Amino acid sequence: DAGVIQSPRHEVTEMGQEVTLRCKPISGHNSLFWYRQTMMRGLELLIYFNNNVPIDDSGMPEDRFSAKMPNASFSTLKIQPSEPRDSAVYFCASSIMGGTIRSPQHFGDGTRLSIL
Amino acid sequence: AQKITQTQPGMFVQEKEAVTLDCTYDTSDQSYGLFWYKQPSSGEMIFLIYQGSYDEQNATEGRYSLNFQKARKSANLVISASQLGDSAMYFCAIMEYGNKLVFGAGTILRVKS
Numbered sequence: 001d002a003g004v005i006q007s008p009r010h011e012v013t014e015m016g017q018e019v020t021l022r023c024k025p026i027s028g029h030n031s032l033f034w035y036r037q038t039m040m041r042g043l044e045l046l047i048y049f050n051n052n053v054p055i056d057d058s059g060m061p062e063d064r065f066s067a068k069m070p071n072a073s074f075s076t077l078k079i080q081p082s083e084p085r086d087s088a089v090y091f092c093a094s095s096i097m098g099g100t101i102r103s104p105q106h107f108g109d110g111t112r113l114s115i116l
Numbered sequence: 117a118q119k120i121t122q123t124q125p126g127m128f129v130q131e132k133e134a135v136t137l138d139c140t141y142d143t144s145d146q147s148y149g150l151f152w153y154k155q156p157s158s159g160e161m162i163f164l165i166y167q168g169s170y171d172e173q174n175a176t177e178g179r180y181s182l183n184f185q186k187a188r189k190s191a192n193l194v195i196s197a198s199q200l201g202d203s204a205m206y207f208c209a210i211m212e213y214g215n216k217l218v219f220g221a222g223t224i225l226r227v228k229s
Contacts, residue, residue, distance in 0.1 A: 031215055043219040097215055105217055107161035
């Protein structure tokens with residue numbers, strides 16, 4: 001079974017450039033999450049969607065960050081303009097949102113982003 | 117207050133022995149879920165085990181079990197018969213209302229041969 005698919009796996013770019021991270025959730029999952037992992041701050045939830053609708057974006061650090069989910073099988077996280085402090089591993093995860101909270105989130109392999 | 121506290125930055129265990137990774141949590145919700153994830157050096161996040169706040173029995177999944185003590189607000193992960201492949205970072209996380217996971221800082225486990 002295909003898991004959560006993220007692309008690219010690695011991204012190295014210069015400060016000021018636009019960065020777009022992509023995610024394809026597991027088919028049938030209706031919740032999607034974007035996380036950022038750094039040594040200093042650990043794993044942080046940036047934003048999550050239920051049924052393609054953004055529910056909580058309180059973790060998005062600045063206006064430079066934006067996320068979209070145009071359909072149930074695709075989401076993007078965009079950083080424009082990028083800065084060196086955005087360097088991190090970005091994870092996408094998906095789960096089934098139902099009447100309980102028992103559904104674990106399944107993570108993609110992450111995108112390792114380096115901003116020079 | 118921290119939602120999830122993992123007090124052990126690093127742990128060593130001898131191969132084939134059992135190890136307990138500590139996790140305490142803070143919540144005022146009555147309904148919540150506790151999760152453990154494994155992150156090997158390759159970086160992926162692997163779901164291991166889940167415990168619901170209303171579950172009366174401790175969760176088990178193969179060599180993983182969760183020692184859930186609700187009154188103490190602890191959800192320790194027990195790995196039995198440790199293997200070299202268990203060497204990884206382990207994260208405890210809580211899900212309250214709203215489908216959001218909040219992670220602890222993690223514990224690095226090293227299994228010695």
